[in-house]
Structure formats: C-alpha cells, structure tokens
Amino acid sequence: AQSVSQHNHHVILSEAASLELGCNYSYGGTVNLFWYVQYPGQHLQLLLKYFSGDPLVKGIKGFEAEFIKSKFSFNLRKPSVQWSDTAEYFCAVNPRMDSSYKLIFGSGTRLLVRP
C-alpha cells in the first residue's frame, strides 16, 4: 500500500535555527507532492507543491522543499525559523495514476520554536 513517512514527530528549535523535516513516500510511479501547515486551531494551508519541473520548489513564508526522485523524498527546509512557525507540518502525496487526486498524508511533525 502507498504510504508517507515523516520521521520526526516532534521538533524543538530556537529562533533563527535552520529547519529540515523529512518526508519519504512509497510509490514507484509519478507523484504530485505537497507540504501543508496547520497552525494551532486552524485548518491546513498549502505551503508548497511539486508536480513537475525544477525539483527545488519554493513556497510561502521562506519555506522550500527538494524532490529527490531516487530517494523517494520531499524534505522541507527553512534556513531560519521564527516563533510564528510553530505549527504542525504534513507531507502529502498524490499518485498521478490516481484520477481521484486523493491525498495520502504523513502522520505530521509538530514544530515548536522557542523565542
């Protein structure tokens, strides 16, 4: 079965530290990839997406992610985090062959940024 793994369930950083959140998926075909963020008490918001072209994609709020096909990975990065980045981050995958475009989510990573 297709699955998405986010290895870090909880991450604690100080402001200005660099961030990298891992995401790996298990699917041999072509995929669309997404990172969503959920701030406390809010709905999921799209951070960035990849479906073709440059494997390094830039999103909102200074986030970026790199798609490495050979590693089935789509890691999220930010060079310098802020307190306002405290949230839960979800990686999601949509296999291209699935015409329903439903998303398979990872279990999420809770990020706490200390001021």
Next chain:
Amino acid sequence: NAGVTQTPKFQVLKTGQSMTLQCAQDMNHNSMYWYRQDPGMGLRLIYYSASEGTTDKGEVPNGYNVSRLNKREFSLRLESAAPSQTSVYFCASRAGGEGQPQHFGDGTRLSIL
C-alpha cells in the same frame, strides 16, 4: 471569498446518536473530500466525490455515509455514532487539473461520549 465552509465547528454526541456534518465550497471545484484527523495519524480519507453525482470510499469509510448534494455541497453522516469516531473532521475541495492542491475547511471537532 469563503472558500470551504464547514458546520458545525464543534459538536458533542452520545453514543448511538446520528449527525450530519455539512460542507460547502464556493470555488466551483469538481472534487470534494472528507478526512478525519487523529493525533499521531495525520489525515485519513473517509470518502470523496470526484465530481457531482459520484462518491467513493476512502481509507476509513466504515460507520459513515456521504451525499454530494450538488456541486457546492458534500455532507458526511454518522448514522450511529461511536466513541471511536471522536475526531476532527476536515472537508476539502479541489479544482480540476494536474498538480492542483486541495483546499481545506476549518474543521469540525466531534466528541462522542
């Protein structure tokens, strides 16, 4: 522009009661989805509707039914609520075309006692 609107935001039910969660989108999207979010498990797909008039099961459909009332509205019904259905429920919609993201509502926090 409201996007995806879910009602209610909070609900407490007793075991065995029934309830319908409402979802409406104003973006003219074809596809709509219902997910449940549980701690440490991410979001899991309950049902989806690829287009008006069609519905299909997702990963965890047991205990739920859905209705795609029209292009805008997609409701989720719990016929006989169970404590295991205590969760946060999110509705999402998506425009057609490759690479389009899903847009999520604010969620319904449902507790079943």
